Amino acid sequence: MRTAILAGATGLIGSYLLQRLLADSRYGKVIALSRRAIHASHPKLEVQAVSLDTLKDVAPTLRGDDWFCALGTTIKQAGSQEAFLRVDYEYPMALGEQAAATGAKQFLIVSAAGASPTSKIFYSRVKGEVERDLGKLELPRLHIFRPSLLLGEREKHRSGEKAWGVLMRGVNPLLLGSLRKYRAIHGDTVAEAMIRVANGTFEPGVHIHDGIGMSGR
Numbered sequence: 462m463r464t465a466i467l468a469g470a471t472g473l474i475g476s477y478l479l480q481r482l483l484a485d486s487r488y489g490k491v492i493a494l495s496r497r498a499i500h501a502s503h504p505k506l507e508v509q510a511v512s513l514d515t516l517k518d519v520a521p522t523l524r525g526d527d528w529f530c531a532l533g534t535t536i537k538q539a540g541s542q543e544a545f546l547r548v549d550y551e552y553p554m555a556l557g558e559q560a561a562a563t564g565a566k567q568f569l570i571v572s573a574a575g576a577s578p579t580s581k582i583f584y585s586r587v588k589g590e591v592e593r594d595l596g597k598l599e600l601p602r603l604h605i606f607r608p609s610l611l612l613g614e615r616e617k618h619r620s621g622e623k624a625w626g627v628l629m630r631g632v633n634p635l636l637l638g639s640l641r642k643y644r645a646i647h648g649d650t651v652a653e654a655m656i657r658v659a660n661g662t663f664e665p666g667v668h669i670h671d672g673i674g675m676s677g678r
Contacts, residue, residue: 462486462487462488462489463487463488463489463525463526463527463566464488464489464490464491464492464524464525464526464527465482465488465490465491465492465525465526465527465528465659466491466492466494466523466525466527466528466529466531466556466560467482467491467493467494467529467531468494468495468528468529468530468531468533468553468556469480469494469495469530469532469533469571470493470494470495470499470527470531471496471497471498471499472531472532472533472534473611473613473648474477474531474571474608474648474651474652474655475529475531475532476648477613477617477648477649477653478529478531478655478656479491479493479499479501479506480600480652481563481652481653481656482529482656483501483503483505483506485656487660488527489505490505490507491505491506491507492498492507492508492509492523492525493506493507493508493509494509494510494511494516494519494556495508495510495511496511496512499660502589505567506525507643511575514552515553516555516556517555520553520555520556520558520559521559522564522565523559525560525563525565526565526566526567527565527566527567527569528556528557528560528565528567528568529567529569529570529655529659530553530556530568530569530570530571531570531571531652532548532549532552532571532636533548533549533564533571533573534548534549535584536583536584543581545550545583545584545587546587549587549588549591550587550590550591553591553595554591554594554595556568557570557595557598557600557603558598560598560600561598561599561600563630564637565600565601566601567600567602567603567604567659568595568598568600568602568603568604568658569603569604569605569606569655569658570591570592570593570595570604570605571606571608571651571655572588572589572592572605572606572607572611573585573588573607573608574606574607574608574609574671574672575588575607576588576589576592576607577589577606578611579592592605596667601665602663602665602666602667603666603668603670604655604658604663604668604670605652605667605668605669605670606654607669607670607671607672608646608651608672609645609646609672610645610646611645611646611647611648611651612617612645612646612647612660613647613649614646614650631646639667646672646675658670
């Protein structure tokens with residue numbers, strides 16, 4: 462049985478990941494890293510309370526086979542571009558470096574559709590930069606998941622997201638061919654895909670999973 466390390470366990474995808482990892486007999490231990498309280502109890506769950514300031518102290522103690530990074534915020538929630546960078550770039554990089562240093566089998570991260578280090582959109586550029594720089598680490602396998610708009614109930618409501626979700630449910634069937642990867646996708650669908658990929662057979666290297674691959678269609 463393997464050990465999973467999960468960052469972002471109270472977020473939309475992270476909460477579904479936590480439920481699935483705890484129910485999965487292939488994992489004997491789940492270490493959840495969170496800035497907020499986790500309202501869950503399970504014999505194989507170990508909760509590590511961390512903040513961006515304490516991560517450097519906690520990271521050297523972490524050892525795991527599969528590292529799941531489901532961190533993410535918005536500039537509005539973070540309060541500034543600098544704060545956004547800390548959550549969406551610095552934190553994942555610190556985790557990736559520790560995973561690589563301790564012999565992790567793989568690192569799986571939630572990014573976003575349209576991520577590119579050359580994007581003119583700040584959000585997409587940061588996502589692309591963290592993808593690029595994680596790829597430079599000595600990780601046997603790096604799995605990058607690029608969902609479009611996420612559906613599901615968040616612990617913290619994001620303004621306007623529910624309305625967009627309703628709209629996208631109607632638009633989804635119209636997104637065909639190369640546009641299918643931009644279909645809105647449920648957070649639990651992404652979580653299921655991440656665990657399926659973690660237990661699949663992949664060659665060493667970087668693997669990109671877009672909305673089509675995550676939905677299994």
